Amino acid sequence: MSAESKYETHEYDVLVIGAGGAGLRAAIEASAMGARTALVCKSLLGKAHTVMAEGGIAAAMANVDPQDGWETHFKDTMRGGVFVNNWRMAQLHAQQAPDRVRELERWGAVFDRTHDGKILQRAFGGHTYRRLVHVGDRTGLEMIRTLQEKGVHQGIDVFMECAVTRLLKDGDRIAGAFAYWRETGRYVIFKSKAVVLCTGGIGKAYKITSNSWEYTGDGQALAYHAGAELLDMEFLQFHPTGMVWPPGVSGLLVTESVRGDGGQLRNNKGERFMFKHIPDRYKPQISETEAEANQWIAEIRAGKQPTARKPAELLPRDIVARGIYMEVKEGRGSPHGGVFLDISHMPAEYVKKKLPSMYHQFKDLADVDITREPMEVGPTTHYIMGGIRVNPDTQESAVPGLFAAGEAAGGLHGANRLGGNSLSDLLVFGKLAGEHAAQHAKTAGPPKVDDAQADGAAREMNEFFTRADGENPYQIHAELQDMMQSLVGIFRVEDELRKSLEKLATLKNRAARVCIKEGNKMFNPGWHLCKDLQNMILIAEAVARAAQFRKESRGAHSRLDHPGFNPEFAKVNTVAFKGRDGAMQLEGRPLPEMPAELKQLIETEKNHKERHG
Amino acid sequence: MAEVRKFKVYRGDKNGGQLTEYNVQVEPGMVVLDGIHQIQRTQAADLACRWNCKAAKCGSCSAEVNGKPRLLCKTRLDDFDPAEIITVRPVKTFPLIRDLVCDVSWNFEVNKKIPPLTPKKTADWVMHQEDMDRVQEFRKCIECFLCQNVCHVLRNHDLKDRFYGPRFMVRIACLEMHPMDGLDRTKLLKDEAGLGFCNITKCCTEVCPEEIHITDNAIIPLKERVADRHYDPLRAFWRKIMGADHPCTCADGG
Numbered sequence: 001m002s003a004e005s006k007y008e009t010h011e012y013d014v015l016v017i018g019a020g021g022a023g024l025r026a027a028i029e030a031s032a033m034g035a036r037t038a039l040v041c042k043s044l045l046g047k048a049h050t051v052m053a054e055g056g057i058a059a060a061m062a063n064v065d066p067q068d069g070w071e072t073h074f075k076d077t078m079r080g081g082v083f084v085n086n087w088r089m090a091q092l093h094a095q096q097a098p099d100r101v102r103e104l105e106r107w108g109a110v111f112d113r114t115h116d117g118k119i120l121q122r123a124f125g126g127h128t129y130r131r132l133v134h135v136g137d138r139t140g141l142e143m144i145r146t147l148q149e150k151g152v153h154q155g156i157d158v159f160m161e162c163a164v165t166r167l168l169k170d171g172d173r174i175a176g177a178f179a180y181w182r183e184t185g186r187y188v189i190f191k192s193k194a195v196v197l198c199t200g201g202i203g204k205a206y207k208i209t210s211n212s213w214e215y216t217g218d219g220q221a222l223a224y225h226a227g228a229e230l231l232d233m234e235f236l237q238f239h240p241t242g243m244v245w246p247p248g249v250s251g252l253l254v255t256e257s258v259r260g261d262g263g264q265l266r267n268n269k270g271e272r273f274m275f276k277h278i279p280d281r282y283k284p285q286i287s288e289t290e291a292e293a294n295q296w297i298a299e300i301r302a303g304k305q306p307t308a309r310k311p312a313e314l315l316p317r318d319i320v321a322r323g324i325y326m327e328v329k330e331g332r333g334s335p336h337g338g339v340f341l342d343i344s345h346m347p348a349e350y351v352k353k354k355l356p357s358m359y360h361q362f363k364d365l366a367d368v369d370i371t372r373e374p375m376e377v378g379p380t381t382h383y384i385m386g387g388i389r390v391n392p393d394t395q396e397s398a399v400p401g402l403f404a405a406g407e408a409a410g411g412l413h414g415a416n417r418l419g420g421n422s423l424s425d426l427l428v429f430g431k432l433a434g435e436h437a438a439q440h441a442k443t444a445g446p447p448k449v450d451d452a453q454a455d456g457a458a459r460e461m462n463e464f465f466t467r468a469d470g471e472n473p474y475q476i477h478a479e480l481q482d483m484m485q486s487l488v489g490i491f492r493v494e495d496e497l498r499k500s501l502e503k504l505a506t507l508k509n510r511a512a513r514v515c516i517k518e519g520n521k522m523f524n525p526g527w528h529l530c531k532d533l534q535n536m537i538l539i540a541e542a543v544a545r546a547a548q549f550r551k552e553s554r555g556a557h558s559r560l561d562h563p564g565f566n567p568e569f570a571k572v573n574t575v576a577f578k579g580r581d582g583a584m585q586l587e588g589r590p591l592p593e594m595p596a597e598l599k600q601l602i603e604t605e606k607n608h609k610e611r612h613g
Numbered sequence: 614m615a616e617v618r619k620f621k622v623y624r625g626d627k628n629g630g631q632l633t634e635y636n637v638q639v640e641p642g643m644v645v646l647d648g649i650h651q652i653q654r655t656q657a658a659d660l661a662c663r664w665n666c667k668a669a670k671c672g673s674c675s676a677e678v679n680g681k682p683r684l685l686c687k688t689r690l691d692d693f694d695p696a697e698i699i700t701v702r703p704v705k706t707f708p709l710i711r712d713l714v715c716d717v718s719w720n721f722e723v724n725k726k727i728p729p730l731t732p733k734k735t736a737d738w739v740m741h742q743e744d745m746d747r748v749q750e751f752r753k754c755i756e757c758f759l760c761q762n763v764c765h766v767l768r769n770h771d772l773k774d775r776f777y778g779p780r781f782m783v784r785i786a787c788l789e790m791h792p793m794d795g796l797d798r799t800k801l802l803k804d805e806a807g808l809g810f811c812n813i814t815k816c817c818t819e820v821c822p823e824e825i826h827i828t829d830n831a832i833i834p835l836k837e838r839v840a841d842r843h844y845d846p847l848r849a850f851w852r853k854i855m856g857a858d859h860p861c862t863c864a865d866g867g
Contacts, residue, residue, distance in 0.1 A: 044663070045721060046756055047671045105738060108730035108791070110748050117739035135749065141670065142752060152721075153729045160721075183710055212665040246642020252668050361668055364687055366642065474654040519659025522626065523711040526658030 003454035007178075008188045012038045012157075013441035014434070015177060015192035017164050018219065020048035021140070021423060022406025023198030024147035025100075025430030026437065027156045030196070033438035038190060039151070040159040040179060042214050046148045049200050049212055050426065053140025054255035054357065056122060056132030057104075057427070058420030059097035063118045065129035065305070070094040071601055072128050077421060078602050079281065080126040080316045081385070081414020082555040082565075084232070084573060087594040088392035089412040093421070093428050100427035101133050109146040111135055115303070123260045123300065126316040126418040128285060130300075137255045137355045143423060162188065164218065165531055166457040167195060167226040167402070168449055174226070174401035175447035178457035182528065185521020187458050193444040194437035196395075197223055197388060197404040198430065202236075202543070205536040206381035206489075207481035210242055210253040216532035217539030219408035223388045224538065228397035230576040231410035232386035233539070234546035234557045237417055238490050240320035242380025244338035249365050251380040254341065254358060256419040258375075259313040261354045262297040263343040265324070266374070267332035273339075274312035277323040286312050301346065318416040318556045321379040325490050328378060338378035344371055379490060383422065385413040385556065386546065389575060395433035401440055401447075405433035415555020463515075464530040470515030473529040480507055480536060488544050493560045497548040504541050511537050545586045546574040615639060618690060620648055622660065623702040626711045632700065633657075639690060645699060646674055646685035649713070661712035669822055672757030676713050677702045682759045682820050704762040717758055723777050726805065730788055733795030744792045750830060751787035753823040756780065760817035760827060766810045776807035779817035779827045786831035789838065799842045802835055811836075 003009075014030040016023045019041035031037040041048065060073040073094035078085050105111065105119065111133050112120040121130045135142040152158070161182040168175040168189070176191040199219030203211025220230055241254040259265070267273050272293075278286050286309055287293040293311035300306055313320065324339050334340055343351055348371035352359050355370070362368040362375055387410035388397050395403045406426045413421060487500035511533050516526045552566035553559050572588035579585040616639040621632040635656055637648040646664055653660050665671040667686045674685040679693065679700050693699065707715035760779040766772050777785075785798055785806065802808040817827045825831070 043665055043673065044717070047665045047673050049665070051671045051755070052666050052668065106732065108788075110745055110752050110791070113740055113742040113745055117741045135752070138670070138753065141755065145752065145754075149724075149729050152725050158721075160718075183714075183716075212667070212671075214665065247640045248643050248647040249667070357668075357670065364669070365644070365689075472658060474658060478654070516658055518657060523661040523714050524659040525653060525661060529658075 003189060003449050003451040004191070007454060007458070008186060009191060009449075010038060010188070011191045012036045013192065014038070014194045014196065014437045015040065015190045016196045016198060016434070017177065018048070018198035018200060018406075018408070019045055019158070020050040020198060020200055020406065021143055021147060021426030022408075022430035022433070023048070023196070024144065024151050025427050026196045026198055026405055026434035028147065028151050028154060029431045029434030030438040031154050031156050033435060035438035035441050038157045038159060038192070040162050040164060040177070040190065042161065042163045042182070044160050045158055046144055048144060049214060050140045050144045050423070052210070052212070052253060053143070053423055054137040054253065055124060055257045055260065056134030056139045056420050057097070057101055057143065057423040058124070058127060058131050058418065059101045059133055059424055060094060060129075060131060061098045061101065061119060061121065061133065063114055064121045065131075068129040068131060073097070073131065074598070075602055076127050077412070077418060078414070080416055080418040082416060083414065083570065083602070084554065084591060085414030086392050086411035086592065087598055088592065089429070091598065092392065092432070093412055093424060096428045097424040100424065100431065104143065104146055104427070107146050107150045109142050111142070122257065123310060123314065124419045125256055125259070125314045125320065127420065132260070132420040134257070136353070137257050137357050139423065163528065163531075164222065165461060166453070167222045168453050169226060169399075170447040170450065172400060173444070173447065174399055175449055178454055180461060180521075183523055185524065185527070187461070189449060189454055191447060191449050193441040193447060194401045194403065196433045196437050197402070197408050198406045198433070199408045201384045201407045202536065202539045203381045204532075205480060205484050205540045207485040208242065208251040209381040210239060210251055211381065217535045218532070219404060220388060220542070221535035221538045223397055223399070223402065223404060224542070224576070224578055226399050226402060227578065228399050228402060229389040230386065230542050231389040232415075232546065232573050233384070233542040233576055234550050234574060235385035235413070235415045235555055236381065236543060237317055237383040237385060237556050238321045238379040239382035240317055240324050240379055241341055241377040243366065244334070244376050244378045245336035246366060252361070252365075253380065253382070254375060254377050255355070256317070258341060258343055258355060258358060259311070261343065262301065262346050263313065263341050264311070264345070265313050265320070266340045266342060267327045268334060268340075269332060271332075272312070273327050273332070274315060274320060274323050277319055278312055278315065279319065282315055285309055286315060301350070316416055316418060321490060322558060324377070325379055334376040336376050338376040340374040341377045342374035344373055383407060383417055385415065385417050386410040393432070394436040395429055396436060396440070401444060403433045403437045405429040415557060461531065464527055465516060465521075467513065467515040470513040471510055473511070473514045473516070473526060473533050476507060476511050476514060477529060477533055477536070480533070480540060483507075484540055488540070488547060491558050491560050492547050494548065497544055500544045501541070501548070504537060504544060508537050508541075541584055542576040545576060545584060549574050549586050549588065618648070619698045620652065621698055621700045622649070622652065622712070624660070624712050625709070627709055643690045644686055645678055645683075645688045645690065645701060648690065648699065649685060649701065661710070661714045663714055670755060672755035675704050675757045675759050675762065677704060682762050684757060684759070684822050687822060704758070706762045706764075706768045707758070719773055720756070720758055720761060720780065723781050724784065727781060727784055727788070728796055728798060728801070730791060730794055731796040732793050736793040736795070738793060740792050747830065748787055748790050750825055751783045753825055754780065754783055755823060757822060759820045759822065763816040763820050765814065765816065772807070772810060776810040779811070779832065781806065782808065782811070782835060783825060783827055783831045786835055789835065797842070799839045803839050803843055808832070808835055808839060
């Protein structure tokens, strides 16, 4: 019996996996180009991780700071990413983000406004000008709802609560995907000429994370097994401000907007410690004294063009996260092991208007009224800069017909992502991926589904039930999270990385034999975790291997045994892929050559940085 | 020794089920969803429950805790008397799939019937914050469907084929009050959407975790609009002679 008659089968031109900002935007574009498009997601539509994005969409629209333009946004992105970004992605992103925002407004997004009725923009870490288009602190919700409304009226077929476990191939090219319905556990085949992976990140491999259960590295793992390459997986962002108390919410995101709107970081001595951590390269734009920082806050509060430089709290995330970590480690932390983030000096009404969900989050979950008292915050695993390696213009991976966009793809953010560049990334590259996937589908013939691949995928999922003896997946997951948190965290060192790889090898063997003894295939989270766990362990290995390979400290990747930049590593990206023997290979790959005019744009800056660090 | 709390969680599917007891180790500041996760980790790996953000931003974890519709991620154990058992049941208005997970797909079908933002020809996209404020209130909706769950038209009378429910009144109000929108959805409201079924008991407003004033700010103004357009004879005559009528004529975009 052929796979197509054995399993529920759907046929499409373009299959988009993941329905966050990137997936929805890709599906909208593919469908607008006339491709029959399916969108598959693990949760209900509109619940993807994009709803958690708070601060805003970075786009050089120059609505409040007229000096802004794509060149400055490009430079800021490269500087924030410490110059190992894919230059072409950084260029396209900076150039196209404003159009993507305007388009979103035409589709119904309701952004906060300036006095003259334009889209308002707010300050954020690492951005020279006020650049983030926002709606209070719930910008992600606005974006996902807008895309969702646009998408459902455009004839995209949405498959909710359906999880993909394998990509299917027809020779070298992509042929579709194998999935199961979460509700019934029934298997389903999507036969498709092109597949776009928009599955987000990997945060669930860590104990303290701002990420939801969905963030298990599915897209990266699917792509890896299908023969694609994973780029720069060592660059994992720890957001400086996650909640630290109560225990149940530890890691939950506290938006950078708190600092963008005037929030101050202090240790238990009352000191604004970030002024101690200003790298030379940021001195032209960051205040060196509290007085100047306070002047900046007074100016933005009054709605004026700031003349002072920005507060040190608005340094890029990697620098602030390390600053906080050091304060806690050296004994100057808050009672629950964080530092204080305080916005209570601003008027209560301003705080409630600009940060409504933060106000409620702290009031409801931690009994803290942020208009009157400081929050306690500490670093939390938030975002992976690395991801599936793609062609910057088309978003196609090394596998013909397989595309990726958003957090699942790598390249744009280099060694550290600036706040706000994620939502714009989703829009810009979601659109490009959808467009090129549809283009690809136009010329590609119908793929053939290989029965053996489909049966193999079904067998893998069945075995979690049929195995007689095996461990509970929750136990192994908890061990993975503890291990990654302590051995492959904010600061890394050779010894610990080596240990992490040994431990991962053991966990991998144990995870290969997990089983689920309770329930059946109907909506069974334990069964679902069995598969997600394999993905997390694989991706954790890529992170640890890449971290071991890069013997320098750059952006979010800090090696205690290799502090500072190394000129050799400045020239390479890391690439992980499946070797012929099935084991993971890792190598350095030279950065793509940047054209002269862009080089010139960032050259002065880069020289300065490589000299002064 | 850590405090232990008794939970009773509904286990079952469309063929029936029962409340099952579990003991949960209490941590400070714990919410009901933490308890459910602990049960999954240590006692019932297959306990079905939806969740995503754990921060009251995605609206996935709606359920009924000790009889009250709530988001599990926002319901703290210390809100209850220490001796009280925490009883968690699925929302009642939608068909059960398994344990705490219900089939809410009807809502997604309703949403498709609402014509999206249709900009006026004259739209210049200069919009002022004062006009945005009232639209933004509606945009806060996280689609937890708790309002749908408590609406007696849907919950007690099961008139899902005749009334769209409060969530979608909010959605329509949001479009109708958008400064650049040029479509009139009053006919849809009056007929297919069944606005008249709402008799403003405000149950929806009470349960909204986003504190949207569903009845006062969305439903009542919509009722006024419908009355204005469809029951005011002077206006109807005026429209007839001026030809200024753009009724919404079809379900997928007008």
